[in-house]
Amino acid sequence: MSEYTGYNGNSLEFLKINKIQVGDSVKIFADITYLGIIMPRYEHSDDKHVVLKLKSGYNIGLEIEKIEKIEKNPPIEKSLEKNQEIRNNEDLPNILLLSTGGTIASKIDYRTGAVTPVLTAEELNSSVPELGEIANIDTKVLFSEYSENIMPQHWLKIAQTIKEYSKSDYSGIIIAHGTDTMHYTSSFLSFSLAGFPIPIVLVGSQRSSDRASSDAALNLIGAVKFLIESKTNGIYIVMHQDENDETIACHIGTRVRKNHTSKRGAFQTIGSDPAFLIVNNKIHKNMKKDFFKIQGFEPKIKINEKVALVKYHPGYDPDLLKNIIDSGYKAIIFEGTGLGHIGENMYPVVKRANEIGIFMGMTSQCIDGRVRMTVYESGRDLLNLGIVPLENMIPEIALVKAMWVTGNTEKYDEIKESMLNEIASEFST
């Protein structure tokens, strides 16, 4: 990243003439006077605007033609110091923020210009100053990965880190995480940290912090508010409920899915309302039961990656399944059609998998609703072939659960029992 990242043509010239670089704290005189920091832009942005991060944490785009004057202004250090003081306010609750990467953390690097896709306490407090007013936030950088590169080994590291804080004085833990695979991570934590005493939230953003429409600040504020006020435990994903800024949704970490590629309200609880909503800064609880089935904290931080997710479709070649079986997989989660079906042409291979003791669970590619394999003959056939209906578990979450279960036991009966035994609200009523 250079000192003019993303600026070109007129806007680049405008910055150069005024001796302003990305990351500079500036005062801009236009229709009104703006104070803030010049942000980098995307490669293919227009050349008519500069983007300014206001002290509120919001970004705005200002048309250079309408700017009367721009001047450098170095108040950021002072602001940082002030935030630092707030951080150590003994009257406020303490929150731990673990950074793993993702959009929420990857574009906060506006001051140095360097690629430092991590959230430090200082950066966080200066970019979202409201946080320092409601909590003391300690931050820790675990790693820095876009979430498509988060692997089960990363899940283990996050869980092991969190495990150490079960008896801390934190009111809750935030994990800054890329949104792409956030619900896979949240479900692994839900199973492996069953009974963890304080709430854990994963928070991300759909629009990076250098865009005017970024949802990063509000999602973070919502996450902290939830951790302080929800009086609950469990693992949740906290994101915008929709395109508006009024409502932040807190989803059960095992009942949630990213259902839109780009919208701010991309995450949806499947089959019911979000567990909590924060509407205009007030928290509302919809959740009717405890997140965890067990009371005490019983961490089981193990995983086996030899679990396959098989999405059935017309033309799916049973030989692909045969290859999975021959490769030493311990469990197969089917994403069947409708109520939980796969074609008759799959039966011989399924039969073989059953005979050699591979656990097979059925979910539905419909995503919403419950598998019911007793309605049609074909479903009953599959039951007889040893496929276990997994109620209304979401396919991706069933996959993660099977990885976790088979990481903890190799015995078929125990695997089957654990898969059907609710641990962390993975079945909804």
Place this chain on the structure above:
Amino acid sequence: MSEYTGYNGNSLEFLKINKIQVGDSVKIFADITYLGIIMPRYEHSDDKHVVLKLKSGYNIGLEIEKIEKIEKNPPIEKSLEKNQEIRNNEDLPNILLLSTGGTIASKIDYRTGAVTPVLTAEELNSSVPELGEIANIDTKVLFSEYSENIMPQHWLKIAQTIKEYSKSDYSGIIIAHGTDTMHYTSSFLSFSLAGFPIPIVLVGSQRSSDRASSDAALNLIGAVKFLIESKTNGIYIVMHQDENDETIACHIGTRVRKNHTSKRGAFQTIGSDPAFLIVNNKIHKNMKKDFFKIQGFEPKIKINEKVALVKYHPGYDPDLLKNIIDSGYKAIIFEGTGLGHIGENMYPVVKRANEIGIFMGMTSQCIDGRVRMTVYESGRDLLNLGIVPLENMIPEIALVKAMWVTGNTEKYDEIKESMLNEIASEFST
């Protein structure tokens, strides 16, 4: 199926005492007097009710304790004759109904007691008498399969059959089809029968006709109404919009998905409203463009099944992809995360697939929204590795399109061009 299918205990005894069998036309005296046909029930039904199909096509359950008298009543033949007459009314439009099986066709076998999971004209007209009043319906049984057993070879048979009717006097064609894989079939027909001059609808039911809540009759009536009144062409799926009986939705056959395992309104157009709605028997058009890009009818009824749908997830083993490549597959559709990503650990195998000329297209497991692979470095890496972003094509539909495209050409450039070239409304704006 016996003459008492599904009846047991008290209800079985009730029927036996009164010498009534499944399929009998009866008059029942209770709170009011009911005329209808005794329907079979599911294996595990209670023993307190009998199910009656009313002349309207609706089924109701009647509590046997509240039945004062039941007597056999043979008006069904007369009703059939009447419908037969209506069928040949020259003033009414002609509709062709092709039966392929599925719930909508599998439980209409209430008169013979035998397993005849097909729709004949007579059965159709007697079970949904309204149909005979609005159209002459010719029926043809193609095969009788639950839709999880519908294979690409079945798609070919349906398409080849329909092709012959491009110059008939039918106003439209109905395909009775199981709901599980209906959207796979509808998209194959959309591509292979591009430009077909009259509208084609696939119709199914989520609840079989022997259940009080069956949606079969209304979906069929809606389908016929749509074919007669829509003044359009293209391939659509016609089903309940929601749990109510007021609204029937007509979805574009390449933009629709079964999103709930059991609800009557299980089908949803992804990313926009249904193309047409029939609200309280009035048709409303939302569709803004023509279904097909081309004007004339250009059937290309070919398929290649060597196309894989690869759903990426944390822990997905690149060796599974390697096996697909080594098995002679011609195309791979990725169901990536978020805006269209897969983990870095996949890059070496992807690179190899690209080198040997396998077409790779990217869709998103978010289902809704558009892939955009220029936003993040990882997306740009994948573009460089030859993966083609498929805009907002639904993963299952992209799979079917790739099967169809690679069935028609083996040349990489032509495959790529066809995949990106809209044919049958598979991209939405």
